Amino acid sequence: MSDLNGGGRFGAALREILADTTAFARHQEANLRPETVAVLGERIRETGVKYIYYMIPTLGSRTVAKVVPAEHYERMLRKGIAFHRTALTDLQTSREGELIGGGVDAHEFWGLPEPETFQVLPWDQEVGRIFCTAYDPPHLGAGAGRLIPLDTRALFRVAHRAFTERTGLELRSGLEPEMTWTGPGMEVSCKDDQSPAYQVENLEKMRPVFKKVISYAQALDFAMIQGDYEDDGQLELNWDFDRAELTAERMTTYRQICKQVARELGLQASFMAKPYNGKMGNGCHHNLSLWRAGSGAAGTDDAENVIEDGRVELHVTDIARNAIAGMLLHTPGSMLVMGSTVNSYKRYWDAGQFAPSGADWGLDTRGVALRISANGRMEYRLPDASVNPYLSHLYLLAAIEHGIEAQLDPGEPGEPSDVLSDVAVPNTLGSAIEAFEADPYLMGAMPEELTRIFLQLKRDEWARYCGQISQWEFDQYWEAIP
Template structure:
């Protein structure tokens, strides 16, 4: 039986609910609903006009209704009067196939038919910047190798502590916070979970970090590459597949600790990585991060080739521990639901077709890439990744051709707007258009 949100509101003294959904561009959209109206909203949903968001609809289309998922409820730790809810979009009595949370749930259903569940965790990197977006917030954070810098970390102690305290209160199991490789850049880690829950938490995390940063007079950005000379914002995903309490990716007899199932799943991700970069790296600015030259710190920490390895951060995929792998391709602009849905769709393809990922490479890929001229390269720009996605029959089958076409249509429209005023050149500074359109992604 579904949780009764009206009764929960009474018990927890919630006065308002944010009924939210994420559109295809990853923008969080919401309606603020008073608690006395939540009973009807829980059944009928909150109404939205699809054309008003980044969804491929017209003003003539019927209203969409966001049906809140009671299991996703988060009472805002910094404002207990408000409860946040992720919702699934419905139109004309049916789920909206081209809404990201529905897209993820459709892939989860396919895996569930095999009595399996994908669990995942994400590493969300972000910059703390000035409100105008022109510089990092801490003028004393100037080291050429600032990663793990205790002094810079502790100068932001009050802000980071507040975010981490919120995660502790919400039961996420946060376990470490650190200053990352770029000046002004931070990362906060919490426990992995079932992939839908991880996507919901990822969505809320971005909202929470931005909100608390503003409270402290700063601005937080997950933009892939806000500063050309600094390491970009990645959003690495750690992935495993489970059957009940058993990790089906684990094999103690394998050198890297992975099962045959894990290698097949991994093979599907490798085969489809170039196409899925349209989801993993969805903005024009994303392509300043991958295939990038070394940054101020000496390394970009992002991939350029499609390869996998053991515990080695120069490859697209690394296997840091037995029973899981880390996909390092995604960046901070990735839609939390499409990120998980894409990994799962590619993995399902790999399981179905028993895809062999080949042998792992034990090398420094940043230095030795020339030794592997036949290794597939990642796309150099958004147009290339969109074209690869358009022509990937397997991913079109996985998500539905209409859904893929809608996504490509919207991204192409944005790309054309950029190209009407700018040219994309990785050797030149990040453009004003990129910052205006991506800083708050």
């Protein structure tokens, strides 16, 4: 069995990857190959793009970028963008007035472009975007040139690649991002205790929204598949599943699309986890499957989904059971990622709104943390719409590998095994912070810098919340205490 405290093979591999001081140089060399420079230049000329966003997602699931005139693409391939290191932690200052993640004296990072990610923004075809990977600049001396672990997009990509090399398996996923739209024309009315979900009249109210969102998404290579109206102003639009790193990247892009559509229509679009009491929260269920690479010709996909084996009845395979046990065992330790805000936990307290609150699993039942809704798919229901999708996939991947490596048993639906019998899911951000630190496997599996700074951010958020006097408290106690 793997070293639990060291994060097993998962943690050992990540430590080795992050110690590589040649990472920047290799990326730069690949960028400057004549064919790479030529292909990007030709695409820019063909599309007529005049400006390019060079972008990196942050630890808090936002995106930072610089805009550069398109003709400078070759210079950008060489050096990329430079930001103060705390841009990766959303430039968040603690309550004590100190920048989290390095302070004012922290050095810059360099973000090298990934030219294959170049796309044209459909709402303004003179503007393109390219994702970048963050490195410690090579001029810093000892330890320079390494991948920065706070770049969660890059971190998940290298972790997933290493996972596949070790196991022969690839994680694929599809997300169900719910979100709330407000503004003129978005109002809905229905009878007491009646849900507005699925009604075509409510979809019609959202027609200007979903037409724009879907068309923009399709222009950015999303395979859009379906959508529905779920609660007051709540719209869920889905795209087809894919390799997990592509799914996470599309979630980042989807947020950008929705904010743009809201600007164009004079609306507000929010991914807040729980906007209203008595209404469903905005979840982001992760539908997961594991695929064993096939041996077909290049360009074909003859991979095998090892989560199902052809049986007709709803079921899971042995490897799926191991993966389920790993995810459920590490649910407490990963809840700080899956529910990353104070507001996230209000989603679990509002009874009757389909949000799970325990580390359990079942066959086609919506009250559990992990639902088998169809053969070949594991629906992990705890993340909400404010989640960092790179970080959620990273933690799920580590938990899955532990489950497979240790051959953990989840028990039967509704009857947890001994390994899961005492697992309790945190129900506040404060208790999630404690559970995060109390999981030796996940603490060992993840880079120390990532966990340390993520904890700083979340402790600061919890402290700010605990120090606020709410209207609820005023209403409860102003007159009630003699």
